[in-house]
Amino acid sequence: MRRRRADTLNIVRQLDAFPKVSQDYQKPTARGGTFSLISLSLIIILVISEFIYYTSSHYVFRYTVDTDMDSQLLITLDLTLAMPCQYLGADIVDLAGESQSLATHMKMEPALFELSDYGNMIFKAKQEILSRFSKSRSLNDFLVVDNYKSLKIPNEPPPKTEATSCRIHGSMFTKKVAGNLHVTMGRSVPHPQGHAHLNVFVPPHLVNFSHRIDHFSFGPLVPGAINPLDATLKSTVDKNHVFQYFLRVVPTKFNTYQHSMSTSQYSVTEHNRTINHGQGSHGMPGVFFKFDMSSMMVLINEERKPFWQFLVRLSGIIGGIFATSGMLHTLFGSFTDGVLCKLLRQEKKKDSGTLNDSVDETVSNRNVS
Template sequence: MESIIKKLRDLDAYPKINEDFYKRTFSGGIITILAAFIMSLLFFSEFRSYLHTVKETTLLVDTSRGGTLRINFDITFPAVPCTILSLDAEDISGERHFDIRHDITKKRIDVHGNEIEARKDGIGAPKIEKPLQRHGGRLEHNETYCGSCYGAETADDHCCNSCEEVREAYRKKGWALSNMDMIDQCEREGFFQKIDEEKGEGCNINGFLEVNKVAGTFHFVPGKTFHQSGFHFNDLIAFQKNNYNITHKINKLSFGEYFPGIVNPLDGVQWLQDSTSGMYQYFVKVVPTVYTDVRGRTIQSNQFSVTEHLRNLDSGHNQIIPGIFFFYDLSPVKVTFMETGISFLHFMTNVCAIVGGTFTVAGITDSFVFHGRKVVKKKILKKFG
C-alpha cells in the first residue's frame, strides 16, 4: 500500500513549495483581484453564449407536393352584421366552398366594439318546425313538411325547409334570388327583419380554413355568393346595392403554425372605407417555412408578404362584389430556420481555457512586476551607495 502511495506521489505534476519560501506583495494582491474580475467577466460572457441560440437560415427549392394549408384568421367588420356576413374559398384546382360555417365563430358587436352574442350557426335562422304549406298547398294529415324551393328543386322530393335552404338551392343553380321578400320561408323566419334589427352592428369572425396547398382565394362578403357563366354574383346586391361599408380590422392572419420569431405583416392592420363600397384585395405570397429548434423539434409553417388594392364599385366594373378578398399564391422557394447552440463540452473547454489562461497571464504579469521592482530597487541602492 505504501509503495502505491509513493508511486502516486511521484506522479504529482504540481509540486508544493514550503510556505517559508512564499513572498506575498501588494502588487500581487492587486493583480489577483484584477485576474478574478476578468475571469468572472469572461465566464459569464461564455455562459451567456452557451445559453444563447443562433438561427441559421437556408433557402431551398420546395419539392413537396400535395398536402393542405391552414389559414388562421380573426377579422372584425364594424359595419357588417353577422347575419349577412359569409366566408367563401376556392382554388385553382376548381374546388369551391361557399358560405363556410365549420371551424368558425361569429360574434355580434355593437358600435363600441363590445360583444353582444357569439354563435357558430352561420347565416340565417333555424328551420321552421311546423309551417303551413307544402309547395303551395296545405299539409295533409300526418304529412311531413316539404317546403318549396321556388323552381330550384333538383328532384321531386327536394325540399327547402328554411330561407337558408332556398338561398342555397338558388346558389347551386347559379340563379339570382332577386325577390327574397316573396319567399315564404324567409318571411316567416323574419330574415329581413333580422337584418333590420342588426343595422348599426358589426361582426367579428374568427377561426381557420384547411385548403389545398395550391394557389387560391378566400373572401368575406355580405350575402351568399354564387357562380354563373364564369362570374361570381351576390344574392344580396339587389337588396342593398352600394350601401355596404367594408371597413375592417385584421386582428390576426397567419398561414400555418406559430414559430418563434415569425412576423405576420397583416396582424393589427385596419382599413377605413371613405368612399363608395368596393372590393378590397390582398395579394399574398406564401413562403413555406421549416423551423427546427435547438432540441431538434420541427415546425412546418409559412411566412408571407402582401400587397393591397381597392376596386371601387363606381370604377365601371359591373361584376365587383363588395367585401375583402385574399388572393394567395405559394412560393417555389422554402426557407429553413435551424437553431444552433454551443455544446456543454465546448462550454467546459472554454471555461477551462478562461481559468487557465487568466491565471497564466496574471502569473506572467506578476513576475514581470516583481522582478522589475527588484531591478529598480537595485539601481537606486547602487546610485546612493
C-alpha cells in the first residue's frame, strides 16, 4: 500500500510543470517588494469590487403576449374636484357597455381643494420627482425611486366650514378590457341605448372641473413605482371645460428576491379643451380617463451573475495582475539596469581618462628635470 502511494506521488511530481527556484538563488530587492505591494493592493481592490458587483442584482426585461383575459383589473384612485359631491356622477363604462358607479365601490366625501402647508410640500416634492423622470422614462425606471413611497400626502381633516370640493378615493375591480372612467355633472341613470347622466341644476358659480390627482394606478400597489398621473394638478376658470386622459395599460409581472407579483404600468397622453357648440367643439364638461389594454406583457426578473462567472473573473483578475506585474517588473528592471550600466561605463571611462592625464603630466615633469 505504501509503495503504491509512493508511486502515485512520484507520478504527480513528474506532472508538475510549474517552474520552481530555490530560495538560495532568490535575492529580495526593494524594486521587487514595491511591485509586490502594488500588485497585492490592486488585487485586494479589484477582488472587493468584483464581490460587490457579484452580490448586486440587475433587472432583465422580457416581452410576451398577454393571454390572461379572464382576470380583473384593479383601479386605485385618489381624485379631488373643485365641485360639491351632490352635483357629480362618477362611473366606469367598459367596452361592452356595462357600467359601474364609483360611489358604490369608492368613497365620495366633501373635502377642501387646497392642501395644508405640509401636504402642499409633499405634493410639490412628488411633482419634482415625476418631472425629473418623465424626461428620460424607460422600463428600467419601473422601480426607480426608493424613497418615493414615503412621499404620501396626509389625509386632510374634515373641513369645519361647508366644503365646496369632492374627494373620490379607493379601489375597485373592473373587467380587463378597454373602458372609460369619467366624472361629470349629474348622477348616472340606466339607459337602453347606452350610458347617460341625469341633468341637474348646478349653480353657475359652483361649476368647476379643476382637479387634483394624488394617485392613479392599475394593479396592486408597488412600493416606489412611478405612476405618470400622480401629483397632477389642473385648473380652469371656464365651467364648460373638459379634461381627457388617454391611457395605455401594459400588464407587468415582476419577480425580485423580495417580491413576486403581477401589476400594470401605463403611459398617458392628455388633452383639454373648452366646449363651444357654436364652433363645433361638442361634448360634456368633466374629467375623462379613457384606458386601453395592451396585448403585450412585460416580464421583469431580478437576476445576479452566476457563481461560476464570478470565479472565472476572479481567477482572471488575480492571474492577470500577477502576469502583468511580472512583465512590468522585468521590463522596468531591464531598462534601469541598462541605464545604470551605461552610466557606470561612462563614469569608468571618465575616471580612466583623468588618470591617464595625470600620469602623462607626471612623466613630462620628470623629463624636464
